[in-house]
Amino acid sequence: MSAKKYDVYAIGNAIVDYEIEVDNAFLEANGVEKGLMTLAEQDRQDGLLRAAKSNIRKKQAGGSAANSVVALAQLGGTGFYSCKVASDVDGTFYRYDLVEQGVATNLSDAKFDEGVTGKCLVMITPDAERTMSTFLGISSNLSPSELNLGQLENSHYLFLEGYLVSSPSGFEAIKEAKKRAKMVGVKIALTFSDPSMVKYFGDQMHEVVGDGVDLLFCNEEEARLYAGTDDLTQAIEKLKKTTKSYVLTLGSKGAQIWDGENTHHIDAVKTQAVDTTGAGDIYAGTFLYGINHGLSYVEAGNLASLAASQVVSQYGPRLKKSKIREFLTEITNKN
Numbered sequence: 341m342s343a344k345k346y347d348v349y350a351i352g353n354a355i356v357d358y359e360i361e362v363d364n365a366f367l368e369a370n371g372v373e374k375g376l377m378t379l380a381e382q383d384r385q386d387g388l389l390r391a392a393k394s395n396i397r398k399k400q401a402g403g404s405a406a407n408s409v410v411a412l413a414q415l416g417g418t419g420f421y422s423c424k425v426a427s428d429v430d431g432t433f434y435r436y437d438l439v440e441q442g443v444a445t446n447l448s449d450a451k452f453d454e455g456v457t458g459k460c461l462v463m464i465t466p467d468a469e470r471t472m473s474t475f476l477g478i479s480s481n482l483s484p485s486e487l488n489l490g491q492l493e494n495s496h497y498l499f500l501e502g503y504l505v506s507s508p509s510g511f512e513a514i515k516e517a518k519k520r521a522k523m524v525g526v527k528i529a530l531t532f533s534d535p536s537m538v539k540y541f542g543d544q545m546h547e548v549v550g551d552g553v554d555l556l557f558c559n560e561e562e563a564r565l566y567a568g569t570d571d572l573t574q575a576i577e578k579l580k581k582t583t584k585s586y587v588l589t590l591g592s593k594g595a596q597i598w599d600g601e602n603t604h605h606i607d608a609v610k611t612q613a614v615d616t617t618g619a620g621d622i623y624a625g626t627f628l629y630g631i632n633h634g635l636s637y638v639e640a641g642n643l644a645s646l647a648a649s650q651v652v653s654q655y656g657p658r659l660k661k662s663k664i665r666e667f668l669t670e671i672t673n674k675n
Contacts, residue, residue: 345494346444347417347632349526351487351517352405352501353479353510354423354447355458356430358389359397359656362463366392367471372463377472377534379506385475388461400658401437402460403479404533405501407618407657411625411647413442414661415668417632420444420491422513424482427452430459431478446488453478468613468652476507483509484516492517493524496632497555499624502533505544514548530583531557531624538565549582555631556583557624563588587627587641589620594645599637606641609649618657623648626664635671643671 367374409419421443425431435447458479463471498521504510521528530553567575588596594608623644630640646667
């Protein structure tokens with residue numbers, strides 16, 4: 341690859357993740373539907389946070405694409421993250437945590453607006469299922485003004501977070517970024533992020549895909565919803581018409597990767613799951629690292645599979661830098 345400053349320029353929501361251990365009784369008592377990601381108003385979110393205060397394990401800078409670019413940085417890759425936070429305690433924390441992880445960001449130069457930084461309460465039950473209550477806060481106002489087009493042009497890949505299609509201004513931001521990337525020859529990667537984004541914002545998602553992307557990350561349900569069919573084979577054929585390559589995660593069955601010419605199956609790594617938070621995010625981040633640093637699609641897929649299996653065996657969407665680099669060494673030593 342030609343020399344550019346960043347492997348990946350990513351755009352996404354800036355959400356401070358609060359990891360909370362709860363039981364089913366807590367969810368029922370607080371009227372929370374288990375296993376879903378629900379967008380909440382501020383009053384609702386504040387009430388849940390007060391009720392769960394004694395069960396908070398930790399907090400960290402999150403958001404789907406943020407988790408991905410942090411994983412890339414932990415492996416030694418270079419990433420830039422454009423997002424929006426407020427001038428509150430969580431906003432200051434978010435910027436510090438992102439920079440501490442080695443991720444460059446527009447927040448380093450931005451003047452923060454008044455408001456409330458986005459929060460996600462990741463409520464984890466003993467069966468390892470996650471239930472999320474998300475208040476986007478000021479992140480819902482992310483717009484083209486948060487873009488740093490110079491840094492985008494100095495990147496190999498633009499990585500778009502599908503969650504942004506639910507916000508009118510976020511939707512405009514990712515369309516503007518994609519347009520610029522197309523103009524200057526930056527490759528475009530997109531993650532559908534969640535089945536609800538494809539189901540309820542299908543028109544916007546189809547518009548973002550538009551005349552195609554270079555790399556698409558999705559799971560089975562998202563693929564079927566996007567293609568409008570229950571037949572996975574038919575869905576895959578439609579995906580091939582809209583993306584030059586894809587990573588289709590299949591849960592415990594591993595993943596299917598299409599490199600534009602050949603289809604490869606990546607085995608899942610068996611593990612005892614305790615928290616599925618961030619599995620797709622770390623998969624995308626480590627895969628993007630791999631294809632930017634000389635790994636084949638299969639090698640990048642195996643690296644991503646190792647990382648995702650480890651992240652679901654612990655609480656939280658990140659791994660220790662030493663562990664994730666251990667996986668990279670394991671993959672490269674096989675060559």
